[in-house]
Amino acid sequence: xxLLDIGIFCVGALLYAAFCPPRWRGWALMIASVIxxxxxxxxxxIRFLDFWLPxxxxxxxxxxxxxxRQPEGHEPYLGREDRLTSGVVIGLVLALAANRYLAPxxxxxxxxxxxxxxxxxxxxxxxALTLLVTRRWRDWPRWNQVGIIxxxxxxxxxxxxxxxxxxxxILRAGVGQDTxxxxxxxxxxxxxxxxxxxxxxxxxxxxTGILPALNLREYLTYVIxxxxxxxxxxxRAGRFIVDDVALPKLHGLDAARITEGAxxxxxxxxxxxxxxxxxxxxxxxxxxxxxxxxxLALWVLLxxxxxxxxxxxxxxxxIAIGIGILLGIRLPENFDRPYLKPNITAFWQSWHMxxxxxxxxxxxxxxxxxxxRRRQRPxxxxxxxxxxxxxxxxIGLWHGVTWAFFMWGMWHGLALFGHKLWADRTRAWVRGLxxxxxxxxxxxxxxxxxTFHFVTLGWVWFALPDVGLAWSVFVRLLGLA
Amino acid sequence: xxxxxxxTEGIAAYNWRFVARVVVKAGLLFVLLNVAHxxxxxxxxxxxxxxxxxxxPGRARLPYGEHPAAYNLSVDSxxxxxxxxxxxxxxxxxxxxxxxxxxxxxxxxxxxxxDTLAGQINAMAYMxxxxxxxxxxxxxxxxxxxxxxxxxxxxxxxxxxxxxxWLMTLQSFERGRxxxxxxxxxxxxxxxxLIVSYGLNLDAQDAxxxxxxxxxxTIIGQRRVLADWLRLQLYxxxxxxxxxxxFYPEAYTPRANDFEADLxxxxxxxxxxxxxNELAFDVIAAGLERAGDVPLLLINEPIFIADGENSELRxxxxxxxxxxxxxxxxxxxxxxxxxxxYLDLWDAIASDxxxxxxxxxxxxxxxxLAEIIGTVITDF
Numbered sequence: 001x002x003l004l005d006i007g008i009f010c011v012g013a014l015l016y017a018a019f020c021p022p023r024w025r026g027w028a029l030m031i032a033s034v035i036x037x038x039x040x041x042x043x044x045x046i047r048f049l050d051f052w053l054p055x056x057x058x059x060x061x062x063x064x065x066x067x068x069r070q071p072e073g074h075e076p077y078l079g080r081e082d083r084l085t086s087g088v089v090i091g092l093v094l095a096l097a098a099n100r101y102l103a104p105x106x107x108x109x110x111x112x113x114x115x116x117x118x119x120x121x122x123x124x125x126x127x128a129l130t131l132l133v134t135r136r137w138r139d140w141p142r143w144n145q146v147g148i149i150x151x152x153x154x155x156x157x158x159x160x161x162x163x164x165x166x167x168x169x170i171l172r173a174g175v176g177q178d179t180x181x182x183x184x185x186x187x188x189x190x191x192x193x194x195x196x197x198x199x200x201x202x203x204x205x206x207x208t209g210i211l212p213a214l215n216l217r218e219y220l221t222y223v224i225x226x227x228x229x230x231x232x233x234x235x236r237a238g239r240f241i242v243d244d245v246a247l248p249k250l251h252g253l254d255a256a257r258i259t260e261g262a263x264x265x266x267x268x269x270x271x272x273x274x275x276x277x278x279x280x281x282x283x284x285x286x287x288x289x290x291x292x293x294x295x296l297a298l299w300v301l302l303x304x305x306x307x308x309x310x311x312x313x314x315x316x317x318x319i320a321i322g323i324g325i326l327l328g329i330r331l332p333e334n335f336d337r338p339y340l341k342p343n344i345t346a347f348w349q350s351w352h353m354x355x356x357x358x359x360x361x362x363x364x365x366x367x368x369x370x371x372x373r374r375r376q377r378p379x380x381x382x383x384x385x386x387x388x389x390x391x392x393x394x395i396g397l398w399h400g401v402t403w404a405f406f407m408w409g410m411w412h413g414l415a416l417f418g419h420k421l422w423a424d425r426t427r428a429w430v431r432g433l434x435x436x437x438x439x440x441x442x443x444x445x446x447x448x449x450x451t452f453h454f455v456t457l458g459w460v461w462f463a464l465p466d467v468g469l470a471w472s473v474f475v476r477l478l479g480l481a
Numbered sequence: 482x483x484x485x486x487x488x489t490e491g492i493a494a495y496n497w498r499f500v501a502r503v504v505v506k507a508g509l510l511f512v513l514l515n516v517a518h519x520x521x522x523x524x525x526x527x528x529x530x531x532x533x534x535x536x537x538p539g540r541a542r543l544p545y546g547e548h549p550a551a552y553n554l555s556v557d558s559x560x561x562x563x564x565x566x567x568x569x570x571x572x573x574x575x576x577x578x579x580x581x582x583x584x585x586x587x588x589x590x591x592x593x594x595x596d597t598l599a600g601q602i603n604a605m606a607y608m609x610x611x612x613x614x615x616x617x618x619x620x621x622x623x624x625x626x627x628x629x630x631x632x633x634x635x636x637x638x639x640x641x642x643x644x645x646x647w648l649m650t651l652q653s654f655e656r657g658r659x660x661x662x663x664x665x666x667x668x669x670x671x672x673x674x675l676i677v678s679y680g681l682n683l684d685a686q687d688a689x690x691x692x693x694x695x696x697x698x699t700i701i702g703q704r705r706v707l708a709d710w711l712r713l714q715l716y717x718x719x720x721x722x723x724x725x726x727x728f729y730p731e732a733y734t735p736r737a738n739d740f741e742a743d744l745x746x747x748x749x750x751x752x753x754x755x756x757x758n759e760l761a762f763d764v765i766a767a768g769l770e771r772a773g774d775v776p777l778l779l780i781n782e783p784i785f786i787a788d789g790e791n792s793e794l795r796x797x798x799x800x801x802x803x804x805x806x807x808x809x810x811x812x813x814x815x816x817x818x819x820x821x822x823y824l825d826l827w828d829a830i831a832s833d834x835x836x837x838x839x840x841x842x843x844x845x846x847x848x849x850l851a852e853i854i855g856t857v858i859t860d861f
Contacts, residue, residue, distance in 0.1 A: 255496045256496075259499070259503075260495070282715050282716075282718045282719055291725060293724055301722060
């Protein structure tokens with residue numbers, strides 16, 4: 001999000017708070033979110049793809065909703081509000097497609113949309129598919145699994161360079177563009193990482209029977225809620241819906257809420273646009289790593305990267321939470337002073353908290369339960385090792401399917417396992433430190449410094465896309481070159 | 482979240498009176514700070530604050546650059562420019578301080594700091610008879626204007642040079658372009674002072690020399706200058722880490738060797754006789770006067786001499802032969818008339834040692850020039 005985007009969102013949120021009739025607030029959020037996902041989508045090299053990707057987000061969301069919806073009285077057709085929602089969304093997509101006929105300066109889409117007739121044909125196809133699903137196969141019990149697998153596969157495809165390049169090549173050929181220029185950058189699907197996590201969460205919760213009933217408008221708004229669309233946090237549907245349902249009762253211009261929201265936005269702006277963007281000038285990257293002449297310099301660049309990443313990400317989160325507060329949706333916190341935590345477990349309980357909660361809930365816990373239930377189950381230590389490694393490698397690969405992110409996941413997975421062993425074996429001794437406050441303070445400070453530097457060293461894998469370069473930087477940082 | 486307690490807790494409930502008070506106080510503070518900034522004009526003071534020469538090494542040349550990979554940027558505050566430069570360090574007892582003033586050739590486009598004229602002279606470690614070591618400082622700046630050079634010379638005199646070497650080429654002499662340099666236009670009071678003090682044949686009322694108005698002196702008006710000052714410090718970290726202060730492209734377009742049958746030079750379409758009034762020799766005279774007792778060596782810097790198509794009409798892309806020849810004759814005559822120490826090195830370097838412009842040299846070419854100038858400095 002640019003400063004202009006954020007400014008417009010803030011003004012829009014204040015106007016919404018001041019003038020939007022209470023019963024229309026939910027609709028306003030959905031309409032704004034649908035428009036925002038087109039508006040925020042960056043321009044892509046493949047013709048019309050920057051229109052089709054947000055459209056595909058809407059279609060996938062609709063299909064997932066069809067899987068998880070719980071119609072009253074097992075009515076196979078869409079209810080009145082869901083039909084209305086579908087109509088509004090189709091109308092919005094067509095209106096956005098009609099931006100094709102507007103001057104570039106006033107378009108809401110990143111580039112010129114495709115022919116409106118093509119868009120209508122695609123929408124008719126989707127509508128037919130929807131009808132088919134709702135009438136014929138609605139009760140098939142495997143839809144949840146199919147949905148999750150399809151999302152994971154789609155995710156892997158767009159995050160794996162050779163696969164994404166292949167897709168780009170096919171799409172380029174389809175629109176008559178040079179296939180030799182195909183690149184993963186062509187498939188810059190804004191927000192899909194977060195959308196996929198939210199959708200998988202709803203499918204899985206539906207499978208286990210804990211997902212609350214959501215109509216299409218609520219579900220769509222939850223999945224693409226615009227303040228959290230590009231960089232999270234990853235809310236839970238059950239929590240989101242509580243705020244969404246309460247929107248009509250919200251006091252529009254509540255001074256406390258507006259002050260809190262505006263405060264968060266200002267703090268986020270400072271973090272992102274003052275601190276993080278300044279640190280970006282000196283933050284570690286591949287070029288700087290190769291140009292750097294000394295170990296000390298490399299450490300400075302790495303520290304800059306560590307703080308830049310924190311201020312950038314937590315700044316965006318503050319802005320998202322702040323706008324959410326203005327709109328009446330209280331998004332979950334994502335950071336809690338992570339660099340001041342005394343151990344790696346505490347770090348991961350305070351860094352990108354909504355993601356770590358997601359993977360704990362949907363990967364770590366099910367995997368550990370599954371291993372524990374095995375007839376010939378491994379030892380507890382082996383189970384912990386497998387679960388920590390799997391969880392952290394998934395988090396790593398979520399950022400991109402590369403060896404560097406794999407190594408980063410391994411780095412943290414092993415550390416979490418190591419800390420678990422350490423904590424188990426030193427629990428009594430640490431408890432005894434309560435009587436020796438100085439030693440306890442020194443232990444805590446030492447833990448904070450050690451954890452911070454461990455995490456910071458781990459960013460080397462994260463910052464440098466090439467594992468060979470990352471390893472050489474690593475060796476240099478440790479003075480082993 | 483506990484860290485947000487200061488904002489979200491402690492007061493029973495925010496109300497609009499509280500919000501109004503915050504907005505009014507913040508607004509007043511903002512206005513007050515802007516007015517104070519406009520009245521006090523603290524930018525020269527802020528410009529002198531720098532991490533360079535303290536936490537970070539001083540820069541080997543003045544800040545200049547627009548490419549992010551240069552780890553450098555163009556700033557117009559003389560205070561900030563010189564504060565980051567290694568010349569701001571105290572002068573050593575055995576140092577013979579030489580300032581090298583000039584254009585992009587002296588600054589060293591495409592050359593690493595150690596390959597510039599200053600870097601090469603320092604590498605040769607010339608020693609004077611009295612035991613002092615020649616220490617050259619690169620005070621070149623990549624714009625073609627003698628007035629810009631004079632502005633830098635004037636400011637640099639506070640760093641107690643023992644000698645000044647001023648390298649120049651015809652392109653910097655044209656009177657019409659004297660005020661074109663951004664550095665000149667953003668340091669209007671200093672330029673006005675130079676025009677008045679030395680009676681320069683330049684229009685002090687020229688539209689390019691408009692003083693900033695009140696709004697332009699506020700924090701809002703000076704936000705770019707403030708941001709550049711901050712970025713200059715941050716780029717200093719990269720300078721310290723990499724020793725890089727300009728963007729080095731993998732390939733560049735070499736200076737042209739073939740030309741159209743064109744006899745024009747800047748605003749002169751056809752050959753004509755040039756006079757001392759048309760070229761800014763008065764700016765050189767001002768420089769000599771400003772230098773006072775400090776010896777100042779004037780050098781007509783080497784140019785690329787083409788041998789391709791129409792090279793009988795032009796020396797290079799910049800200069801038709803008629804204009805450049807006339808300039809050299811005029812310059813030599815002026816130097817002789819006024820007793821200037823002048824060295825004409827126009828053809829001192831072979832053509833294949835020029836890179837992307839008629840005056841930019843390769844590292845090898847610069848080494849040859851450094852040998853010539855270094856010898857002159859020690860014999861001075």
